[in-house]
Amino acid sequence: MELSLRSPRSVIFAFFSIWIIGVALIKVASPAPDFSTTFPDECPYDSQNCSGFGIWNHRTEQTGPLVFSGSIEEAMDSVKEWASDLNRASIIHSNLTSIHIVDVTPFLRFEDDVFIHIECMEENTLIHARSSSRVGVSDLGVNPDRLDSLISHLKLGGSSSHGC
Incomplete structure (x- = not known):
């Protein structure tokens, strides 16, 4: 069976190939800090392409650091x-006071x-946060939007105790 350019298989294969190459190029172009x-x-x-609050205040409604009701561990x-x-x-990476998370976008895997x-x-x-x-x-x-999600989550968490 000969495939032509118009066959569904060849279109899907071409699209998938372009997507794989694009994802690979994005990965190569974005080394991990x-x-x-x-x-x-x-x-x-x-x-x-950057936002933050607290010491990294940029493009968020939360201008200063978020005060959390609970300990550093909580x-x-x-x-x-x-x-x-x-x-x-x-x-x-994480330690007692900082954490580095990588979140990957759905389609192009940024x-x-x-x-x-x-x-x-x-x-x-x-x-x-940044x-x-x-x-x-x-x-x-x-x-x-990601930082707004974090802020909402942190405001729901915590404990009744205040302080570190």
């Missing part, structure tokens, strides 16, 4: 719970980095 020993930089002033547990609820996310830092200041547990795309000029609003 190492946030195991350093914090990420601030989002560039005019960036449309905050980290809540962040890890949020990350596990994301469909295509994985924790790359890898976005989410970095969260938790600290105790004046008996308050403060959470700072979400950024590795490649591209715009994130089409994905990063601010």
Whole structure:
């Protein structure tokens, strides 16, 4: 059986081949940053592919750090719970006060980095977060939406105790 360019099989094969090549090129063009020993930089002033709150304030309604009602450990547990609820996310690195998560977009498999830092200041547990795309000029609003999701989750969590 000879396949022509118009046969459904050849169209599907061509589409799938282009998709595989595109995903591979995106992966090669977006090396993973190492946030195991350093914090990420601030989002560039005019960036449309990065957002954050707290020390990385950019493109979010939450301007300062989020005050969490609970200890640093409870905050980290809540962040890890949020990350596990994301469909295509994985924790790359975490310690007592920071976590680096990679969330992958559904179709083209863009890898976005989410970095969260938790600290105790004046008996308050403060959470700072940054979400950024590795490649591209715009994130089409994905990063601010992701941080809004994190904020909503953290506001539901916590305990009745305040303080670190």
